[in-house]
Amino acid sequence: MPKTLSTNDHDRNIAGLRYVYPVISRRSGGLSIGINFNPNNACNWHCVYCQVPGLQRGNAPEMDFDLLERELRSFLNQVLNGDFYQRFNVPEPQRVIKDIAISGNGEPTSLKNLDKAIKLIGDIASQVGVFPGSRYVLISNGSLINQAGVQQGLETLARYNGELWFKVDSATESGRKLINRTGQSQQKLLEHLQIAAKLCRTKIQTCVFSYRFAWSDQEKQAYLSLLKQLRQMGIDIEQVMLYSLARPSLQAEAVELAKASAATMDALAADVKALGYNVSVSY
Numbered sequence: 001m002p003k004t005l006s007t008n009d010h011d012r013n014i015a016g017l018r019y020v021y022p023v024i025s026r027r028s029g030g031l032s033i034g035i036n037f038n039p040n041n042a043c044n045w046h047c048v049y050c051q052v053p054g055l056q057r058g059n060a061p062e063m064d065f066d067l068l069e070r071e072l073r074s075f076l077n078q079v080l081n082g083d084f085y086q087r088f089n090v091p092e093p094q095r096v097i098k099d100i101a102i103s104g105n106g107e108p109t110s111l112k113n114l115d116k117a118i119k120l121i122g123d124i125a126s127q128v129g130v131f132p133g134s135r136y137v138l139i140s141n142g143s144l145i146n147q148a149g150v151q152q153g154l155e156t157l158a159r160y161n162g163e164l165w166f167k168v169d170s171a172t173e174s175g176r177k178l179i180n181r182t183g184q185s186q187q188k189l190l191e192h193l194q195i196a197a198k199l200c201r202t203k204i205q206t207c208v209f210s211y212r213f214a215w216s217d218q219e220k221q222a223y224l225s226l227l228k229q230l231r232q233m234g235i236d237i238e239q240v241m242l243y244s245l246a247r248p249s250l251q252a253e254a255v256e257l258a259k260a261s262a263a264t265m266d267a268l269a270a271d272v273k274a275l276g277y278n279v280s281v282s283y
């Protein structure tokens with residue numbers, strides 16, 4: 001019986017490949033082709049809601065560029081010219097490549113030669129006609145944007161009209177320590193957002209959920225103040241994307257986490273919108 005690829009199925013081994021995995025994305029309403037630069041499950045952060053199994057601290061391992069190229073070409077060929085959709089029982093309306101998203105089991109910008117990888121993926125997708133029709137997305141926690149190599153990667157991403165999804169789960173240092181287990185300072189966060197927005201289209205991605213003091217009234221006000229400050233500083237954020245916990249965390253903190261209610265999400269979205277932002281909500 002063919003395996004059904006559902007919106008809940010984010011198994012990164014489903015295609016049996018090292019770097020490339022398919023996801024039918026709730027958010028995008030079609031096929032999202034994920035590229036995992038971190039098959040070692042290593043990230044420089046440790047978010048309490050992270051869905052990476054066996055998450056460890058560290059960087060992406062050395063990339064096997066030949067393998068990445070072979071996997072992506074053959075996978076795209078199966079989708080565009082083969083029986084991929086039939087084999088995985090993908091419903092007719094969702095048989096469309098919505099995006100290619102660099103989003104893996106860790107922080108992708110920790111990859112050495114990030115720029116080369118972004119270019120390789122962009123070139124292959126352009127050659128087979130997936131770009132410019134589908135989106136090119138880099139999902140990042142934004143913590144390494146001060147590095148020249150990462151900035152070069154963002155410039156390259158911009159050449160394919162790609163977009164960066166920059167994680168901001170809290171606007172306070174104590175909130176980021178609690179949620180992301182990072183000591184990222186406020187100044188660094190602002191600097192990195194400023195650099196990112198100058199180099200490529202940048203969207204803020206925020207996970208809203210309940211966990212200790214995360215999203216307390218004080219935290220919410222700090223978040224809105226940060227968004228206000230970004231506008232005052234002229235930092236151009238294309239969209240604020242709010243989402244809650246769609247799948248269970250695989251970290252020890254999972255038992256303490258709860259999804260935000262639709263009412264909480266809607267109220268926050270209305271406040272963000274009132275600041276002049278384009279907002280999307282995924283419950």
Ligand code: SF4
Nearest residue numbers: 043045046047050106
């Ligand atoms: S930044 Fe992403 S991969 Fe890293 S710990 Fe957080 S959710 Fe997991």
